[in-house]
Each structure stands twice: as structure tokens, then as C-alpha cells.
Amino acid sequence: MTTSANSYIIGVDLGGTNIVVGAMSADGVRQYAMHSTPTPPRSEGSSERVVERMIEMVEVTIAETLKETGAKRGDILGVGIGAPGPLDRENGVVIIAPNLGWHNLPLRSLISDAVQLPCTLDNDANCATYGEWWVGAARGARNVVGITIGTGIGGGLIIDGKLYHGSSDVAGEIGHMTIDQTGRRCGCGNYGCLEAYASGPNIAERAREALRSGDISVLPSMVGGDLERISAATVYEAAHKGDVVAREVVRDTAKFLGVGLANLLNVFNPDVVVVAGGVTQAGDALFEPLRAEVRRRAFKPAVAACRIVPGELPGTAGVIGAVGTFRSQMIS
Amino acid sequence: MTTSANSYIIGVDLGGTNIVVGAMSADGVRQYAMHSTPTPPRSEGSSERVVERMIEMVEVTIAETLKETGAKRGDILGVGIGAPGPLDRENGVVIIAPNLGWHNLPLRSLISDAVQLPCTLDNDANCATYGEWWVGAARGARNVVGITIGTGIGGGLIIDGKLYHGSSDVAGEIGHMTIDQTGRRCGCGNYGCLEAYASGPNIAERAREALRSGDISVLPSMVGGDLERISAATVYEAAHKGDVVAREVVRDTAKFLGVGLANLLNVFNPDVVVVAGGVTQAGDALFEPLRAEVRRRAFKPAVAACRIVPGELPGTAGVIGAVGTFRSQMIS
DSSP: OOOOTTOEEEEEEEOSSEEEEEEEETTSOOEEEEEEEEOOOSSTTHHHHHHHHHHHHHHHHHHHHHHHHOOOGGGEEEEEEEEOSSEETTTTEEEEETTTTEEEEOHHHHHHHHHTSOEEEEEHHHHHHHHHHHHSTTTTOSSEEEEEESSSEEEEEEETTEEOOOSSSOTTOGGGOBSBTTOOBOTTSOBSBTHHHHSHHHHHHHHHHHHHTTOOOSHHHHTTTOGGGOOHHHHHHHHHTTOHHHHHHHHHHHHHHHHHHHHHHHHHOOSEEEEEEGGGGGTHHHHHHHHHHHHHHSOHHHHHTOEEEEOSOTTTHHHHHHHHHHHHHHOO | OOOOTTOEEEEEEEOSSEEEEEEEETTSOOEEEEEEEEOOOSOTTHHHHHHHHHHHHHHHHHHHHHHHHOOOGGGEEEEEEEEOSSEETTTTEEEEETTTTEEEEOHHHHHHHHHTSOEEEEEHHHHHHHHHHHHSTTTTOSSEEEEEESSSEEEEEEETTEEOOOSSSOTTOGGGOBSBTTOOBOTTSOBSBTHHHHSHHHHHHHHHHHHHTTOOOSHHHHTTTOGGGOOHHHHHHHHHTTOHHHHHHHHHHHHHHHHHHHHHHHHHOOSEEEEEEGGGGGTHHHHHHHHHHHHHHSOHHHHHTOEEEEOSOTTTHHHHHHHHHHHHHHOO
16 A cells, blocks of 8 residues: 555544544644544443444544545545554454453454445554654654553553564553552552552542541542542642642652653663653643652663653544554555 | 674673683584683772683683684684673673673773674673573564573563664663562662562572571571571572472562563563573472462463563573674674
8 A cells, every 4th residue: 555645544542431533644744633522331232332433433534534635535545543452453353441341342344344444453552652653742762652641551662663562462551560569459450550559540549548538638629529529630730729638649640650660761761751641731740750750760871861751642642643553554 | 794604603791700601603503612700809900800801711712612613713703792781782881880890891892802803792681581582492482571580680672583772772671670669679779679579689688587587497507507698599499398488488589570570571562581590490489489470460461472481591591692692783
């Protein structure tokens, strides 16, 4: 497959909360028709509804892109899909996606058959990392660690300018690195995973723990006294207001992430680490202690070689990276 | 540079305890003249003495190889050197080697000038990993983690069949992955590194701690009552005899290593992990609980893709890998 001056690729980023779809010119320069829709909630028959919703969004994106650019259907080269893993890339199958209730769903062929275009499937966090490397905060880097902090913690690795998948497409599960072998229980069943400390829900949970122990804070008043409504975003907002409990939670988050990233610096020695997801809303209050913790823990030549930066493509890195991974797999 | 049917490469493995030197046919099939000598102890002027000793050993190895094979000096293609890092491969400089007291030593040119042969320099643990991949326990694998447990814990990564060095030659410092963020102090200054639990000296130290707390064991009698003389080897021997304290120390070692290796399976998803060094003397008493801990902690598709095996080249993996890294860098 080759590109022409007027060819386009569709990107799909399937998340547990939202489905984001958009188009890009095949050279990665222009974006078109970026849409976001809530992911249909998990229930009986929901896998069909999620797939139908994705197909509808792809068709709408194609129609809008053709209208906007004057291109023809034949100028659409295909669809890159990013989805939660673990997945089997070669066969285009999502093996397990707990938040969606999926087991062994042949997502790639379901989409491809419906829209009659070639499709590729890759892990959502891999796509987000690829997007930041292709046109975002890690442009031009050789070795990149991407970490995306949301409901879970996902990660991706670029090695020598290529997405690294490992021996069974599992590589990059940064959130499930143990940083405290006897530590907090993680959703994966393990103890002391980075995700058990620094994912969005766990950031909120650590704030609730501090409040339950009697610390005084503006947080309860921000959620009408219902502590269960505290989210990571509430914590960042309170920290910006100078709330002591929230600032402590953010500082601890930075330390936990710093331990995890120091491990990755010592083992992978990247030139860029891109931190993406809601956690970047915390800004310097997060990034300064995070970089300090990494400096304390990682080897000096690894620290000297590495920039730790926030993502530059909030909300769209996954779509852009899905386009990029399609392009790198399908276009010569 | 090209090889002929009768060409040879010298390998040097510089360790804190021993210098090992040998020759191999350039195709990696035959080994010649493998020698080991204690590394001259650290003291005033010791860097010169260590380098002189290495040069002598290279010359002796060359002479013996020529005699044994009937080859000529011109059939010796060069010398691959493995040395403790961090180092600057491009310039052939050892940046810091604490056990040797070296700072910014241009080791490659010192050896090359003396023996009048092209030399390459790489990290010792990288060389050992490369050796196991080239002709040892990880033969034919695509993605490999090598972990060598001795005075420290070193590591190397093979990615898509190539040694991976990272952005500043630091990659593979597996021993300095934090597995317990508030844990034991490590020699590197950090807390909770894998090395602080599972290196040879720390295995011995954990045995001493158990004895000091009053546990009954054959260990004191094995060292004439002088607990400071307990080494990791003493612990393995006592464990083989069925000593309860020693077996507990080995089981704990397996758990710590299991946590570290599970992290690497989740992040790096290799097809083989090679565990080398003295710790392999503990045999199944180590490997069985180690594999069980990895199964508990790592993602199923990562566990399913990966064999965890002892090294097959005890004492020579570093020399063989030094030859292999010379070959991969210098021979087209």
C-alpha cells in the first residue's frame, strides 16, 4: 500500500469511558473530524453495541473527512484501532478487556468487514505512546517510555524508533510493575503494583484515606460531603487551591510514579518519558517532585539522557497513534 | 572486516574478583585457552596493574591459540572486552567502576595500543547475556533478559536479536529496580533495590540476620562460628543439607527475584530469562519458588511466552559474549 498526496487514515481509540475517532492525512500533518462518544456501558449484549457504535463513528468520520477535503472513498486507506489489551495483534483479537466484558473478540475483522477497509489492531497505550512519538512530546526521540494514567496505568515502549510489543504483545504493562512487594492490593490480583498507588481511582482513594484519618481539607466541601464522589480531578483542583491534604496526595503520587519511572530509566534508559492522562492536570506540583524522585533513584547517566515531559496530545494521542500504527504496518 | 575459515577472536571478562580470558573461532563454534586469574586488589596504582594483567593474559591466550590451531597472528581479528559499567562504548571508556576504583579509564585504547589489535568494549552483564543468547541457554530466542547474580546484580537485554544498550549505555541495570520503595538500603544509595535483597552478599547478610534473631541452624558450624564468613555459597550448601534457616533464605531469595523478574515480564515480555551466577548452585530449591512467584505476579500471556532457565555457561558466558559483541560490531 502506498500513499498519495490526498490519502487519509482513520484512527479509533476505544477506551472504557469514551470512544474517540478521527481522521488524519496519511503523512500525519492534518487532522479531521475528531469525535468523542461515551462508551456504551457494560451489560448484556454490550459488546455488539460497542462495536456498532465504533462502526457508526468510523462511517461518520469518513463522510465528514471526504466532505471537508474533497477526497473520494478510495482515498481512505484504512482504519487503525487502539483497544485495551491483552490482545493478539496478528489475528486482530482482543483477548480480555475486563472493563468491556470482552473475551476473544475478533474486533479487527468485525470493523473491517463492516466498513470494507483494511484495519490494524494495537494496544491503546501503545497507540498513545506512538502518537506522542510521531507528532507529540517525544517527536524525534529514539527510545521512549509512554505512561498513561487514567482508570488504570498503561504504558508503551518505542525502541530504536519502533513500537516494541514483546514476545506475546504484552510489553509495556508499566502499571503492573511491583514497587512495593508487600504493598497495596491491585485490581490485577497482585500486591504493590504501581497502578495500585497512582491510577486515578487510587489517587482518589488515598485522599479518602487521609480524610478518614481526620485530616482537615476542602475536599469534602467540593463533593457535597460525599467522599465517594472524590475523583483524581477533585484532588488536583484542591491541590491548586493550596489544600494541604490534596497537595500531600499529589506529592505522594509523584513519589510512587518516580519509583516506577526510575526503574524504567535503569532498565530501559530512554531518552524521553511521556506522562499522559488526567494526572498531568496537576502540573508542576506533580512533575517537580516526580523528577526529583527519579533523580534520587536512577543512575546518573540514565537521568542525564532522559527528559520527563507531559503529553502534548491530551484526548487525541490514542487516535493519532492508531493512525500511526496503521501507517507503520500497512504502508511501505 | 570479514572472517576466514581459520580466524579467531579473543574475549576478556573483567570482574571485581577474576579476570577471565579466552579465544574462540570467529564462528563461535570452538573455544581455546580459557584462563582465569584473580583481579589485582584495589590499591594505589591498581588500575595500571589490572590493565597490565589483562594485556599479559591476552598475549598468553593468543600464543596458546596460535600454537593449538596452527594459525598466524594475522588470523586473530581482535579483542572483545567486557567490563563493569557504566561505560561509554563509543569511546571505549569505563566511566566508573567502584570495585576497581576506576574513573574515566580509556580501557579500550589501553588494551588496543598494547596488543595492536582492534578492540571493542561493552558492559560485562551485557556480554554474559549475549554469550548465553549466542551459544548458551537462550540460543535462538528473540527477546531475552539476562540476570547475573554475584557481588552485585547485573543484567542485559536482547531485543529482536540485538543487544539493547539504551540511550546512554545504561540499559539493563536490573539489580537497581526498586521492588520495595521503603525497603533495604542498597550500595547504590537507593532503598529497596532488587540487589539489596538478592545479591550474593545480601543473601549471606539475610542469613546472618536470621541467626542473630536466634534461629537454630548448621550455618555457624560451617564457618567455625564466625558468621562474617558466611557467604551465599555457604547458604546454598546448608540448604542442600536441609537446613531450615538456609532453605528459608533461599526461598525468600526466590521471592525477591520473582518480584523483579515478574516486573520484567510485564514490561518487557521476553521469551527467555537466563539466570546466571552463583545463585544457580541452589538449583530447584531456588528455581521452583522463583517460577511460582513470577506466575503469581506476571500477566498470563507474558508467563506463557517465557522460559526462566539457569545459564549454561558458568564462568565463561562473559568471555564468550565479549567475543560475540566484538563479532557483531566489527564483522560484516
